[in-house]
Amino acid sequence: MQDIIEIRSQAKRNVIASVLIGLVGLCLASITFSVLPKSLYLIGIFLTSASLVALLIAWVKYREPQFSFLLSRTAILYNHRNGRWQLDWHNIQRIDVPKVTHGVELKSLDMVAIKIKDYSVFLETVSPRLMSNILMEQRPLLFHDMPPSQDCATGSCHSDDMLEHDYFKDSKGIEYKGIQAMFANRMTKLRARLGYDVFIAGSELDRPEQEFVDLLRQCQQRVLATPNSA
Structure with missing residues (x-):
């Protein structure tokens, strides 16, 4: 690598x-x-x-930043004009192209999705401005695989679902407030519906989504296979 x-x-x-x-x-x-x-x-x-x-x-x-992603031996670094986030290879549980139900079929989204292990480590690396931007841009993801109980006729439940609580407590007991809490609650909601926490639009990449998934998987496997890589 x-x-x-x-x-x-x-x-x-x-x-x-x-x-x-x-x-x-x-x-x-x-x-x-x-x-x-x-x-x-x-x-x-x-x-x-x-x-x-x-x-x-x-x-x-x-x-736009010169490079949207920098893949190092320790982490994935994402650059955006509104900030950046960093995700260590050891904090990644799964990488794939997300799929949603479309009628009786599964439809692939034009995105790459990552399921992470520890929210607290990741949250500390995300710029507040970038959190706000992601919360706005990824709202359409909330409409995928919505539970039947929220599929109301009035449409008010959809607007309520757009709002995130400004308090979050992770599995370690660490408490978050404000934009960090809202971002963590959004990740939790997307994980419950789509199975992933972090989503990357295909326009941020230089290759098809599945090829980028394969690249990330190869990088992670090589890092994890390297002694003393933790």
Whole structure:
């Protein structure tokens, strides 16, 4: 296993291409305004708008970390513009592509999921801003495999299910409050429904989800097989 394996997310790709498209579009728009009659200015306005959107996309891509994941001999390090988390290989119980029931079939989500052993160790590594971001972004996961008792006709139960309590006590008796408690309660809820605690969107990866799962499994196996790796 290499000392560090670097994973670049799909969101980071094509930054230069987006910038070039935006700049070329602005040049074409200025030419359009100077050549075409006023009755056709709508074309120039459209080109300008599209160019500005391309430049905005480029800016968003540029703000993303250079690497979304760094896989070392000790842990997985996840980088996000809102913070980071770290998960030791020894704290991972299971890694897979999560599946949900869709009618009578099982459907794979475009994600990688990890079940961890010890919440307390992991919680201390997650940035508060990243916790808030994950709580918002992963809300749709709560609608998968919802218990029948919560499948109410009014829809109020769904909104209640979006809220997390701001108090959590783990198996060791450690108490958490605030955003850490809300994040831990969300992990507990997702584990009960989907079997995992941490979920990674496919857009954060540089390869298909199953290939990334295989990579993580191989790294973990090599680390655990190495003497004195604990």
